[in-house]
Amino acid sequence: MRSILICDDEPIIRMSLKNKLTELGFDEILECGDGEQAVRMALAKLPDVIILDVSMPKKDGIAAARQIRQSLTVPIILLTACYDADTVARARECGIGGFLAKPFREQDLWPAIELACAHAEAVELLKEQIEDLKEALENRKIVEKAKGILMQKQGLTEPEAFRKMQKLAMDKRKSMRRIAEAILLAEA
Structure with a gap:
């Protein structure tokens, strides 16, 4: 409808x-x-x-x-x-x-409606993409901070710290962000 x-x-x-x-x-x-x-x-x-x-x-x-x-x-x-x-x-x-x-003019009505709907959909899609990118950036920042802590506290290289976090995420069935947040919380 x-x-x-x-x-x-x-x-x-x-x-x-x-x-x-x-x-x-x-x-x-x-x-x-x-x-x-x-x-x-x-x-x-x-x-x-x-x-x-x-x-x-x-x-x-x-x-x-x-x-x-x-x-x-x-x-x-x-x-x-x-x-x-x-x-x-x-x-x-x-x-x-x-x-x-x-x-x-009656012939202008349908195109105006279709274009306005397409414009609204495009804007909403862009807003969703912006929110996704913001979240990805925030996740990346948290993971980078946690990786830095592992490198500093455990003397790991950057790839080693990242692999350690990946392994923890897979073993515990948690996202990288959750693992990073746990590392940051333990450090606080």
Whole structure:
């Protein structure tokens, strides 16, 4: 089931979007007319995609997007009649996945959604890779410290210290990091 939230203060635009989104296969189409409502609905319903008008009452689309992006990684598309440099810069800063110009053309809707979803997936993949790299680097630092302790305390060469840690890890069925942490803890 694919769901989408559309938020525009003009009911005619919402209706037009809703009709096209139904044709595109969205099962659940949530709609509202102001930015504050958009934030509440997004956080409560967790839609797969969000389309926000830039100019709305109570909270503009970019401010709503920024607030939504603090909790969700959902792709967000802005629907706007204004493409000034400030609007584009603000949109870029909060991770907007695309723009649809008003009045929107039906043939532009599907590509905008697909590209925004692909962009969101790519960003999430990069974030995961960054976290994996951070963890690998942290593991490496801990292993290097423990290896240094073994070299100093037991007079081992670097390859000998590393092999000793490897053997301990295999014998005890623990990760190299766990073994390194145990060595560091014993030293403390």
